Amino acid sequence: MRILVVEDDSLVANGIKQGLTNAGYTVDVAKTAASAERYLLGENFDLAIVDIGLPDTDGLTLVQRLRHRKMHLPVLVLTARGSMEDTIVGLDTGADDYMTKPFRLPELIARIRALIRRAHSVSSTELQHDQLMLNTSSHTATLHGKPLLLTRREWAILEILLLESPKVVSKDKLLQNLTGWDKNITPNAIEVHVSRLRAKIEPGGIEIRTVRGIGYRIDQSHS
Numbered sequence: 001m002r003i004l005v006v007e008d009d010s011l012v013a014n015g016i017k018q019g020l021t022n023a024g025y026t027v028d029v030a031k032t033a034a035s036a037e038r039y040l041l042g043e044n045f046d047l048a049i050v051d052i053g054l055p056d057t058d059g060l061t062l063v064q065r066l067r068h069r070k071m072h073l074p075v076l077v078l079t080a081r082g083s084m085e086d087t088i089v090g091l092d093t094g095a096d097d098y099m100t101k102p103f104r105l106p107e108l109i110a111r112i113r114a115l116i117r118r119a120h121s122v123s124s125t126e127l128q129h130d131q132l133m134l135n136t137s138s139h140t141a142t143l144h145g146k147p148l149l150l151t152r153r154e155w156a157i158l159e160i161l162l163l164e165s166p167k168v169v170s171k172d173k174l175l176q177n178l179t180g181w182d183k184n185i186t187p188n189a190i191e192v193h194v195s196r197l198r199a200k201i202e203p204g205g206i207e208i209r210t211v212r213g214i215g216y217r218i219d220q221s222h223s
């Protein structure tokens with residue numbers, strides 16, 4: 001999952017980025033509302049974390065602009081203002097959740113997981129396809145009840161495929177979800193990661209099907 005952090009305080013932004021990266025997310029940072037809006041219009045993100053106190057435009061104004069553009073990605077607002085009135089205004093503006101600074105990173109990560117699940121109409125921390133199970137909270141995977149060892153990028157690909165199932169996930173979406181601006185992954189590298197992931201799950205009867213010219217879909221093996 002790819003997240004955009006919109007925060008002008010470098011210390012706070014870097015702390016969030018490091019914590020979310022350690023939790024398995026791909027994270028990019030924008031320091032102004034204008035740059036954030038430009039990035040969100042040009043790239044695929046699964047969630048945005050927006051600080052209210054931005055240097056150019058109030059973070060809630062940014063959220064309003066995104067909603068007026070019919071952008072429906074989940075938005076979690078951060079603020080130093082913690083009154084009930086501020087919370088109500090933030091949610092009514094179009095934010096999906098609201099956290100007051102200072103906050104605890106584990107709670108932020110838990111709320112992010114919940115917002116992403118809600119965006120995909122998933123109610124549980126466990127993503128399941130037949131005998132394949134991913135637990136997004138404990139970050140563990142099992143196949144037929146046995147531990148499945150995955151690299152970080154294999155996990156990210158499998159999580160996206162399960163969240164989007166039964167839809168086809170484009171190679172471009174996989175590429176953007178695995179690559180922040182400070183990383184460099186080629187489309188060929190995506191194919192390599194998918195191939196390695198296939199080798200791990202197909203013996204358990206789960207297939208990653210290639211839909212030619214479009215992308216990939218997770219399916220049950222018919223072999």
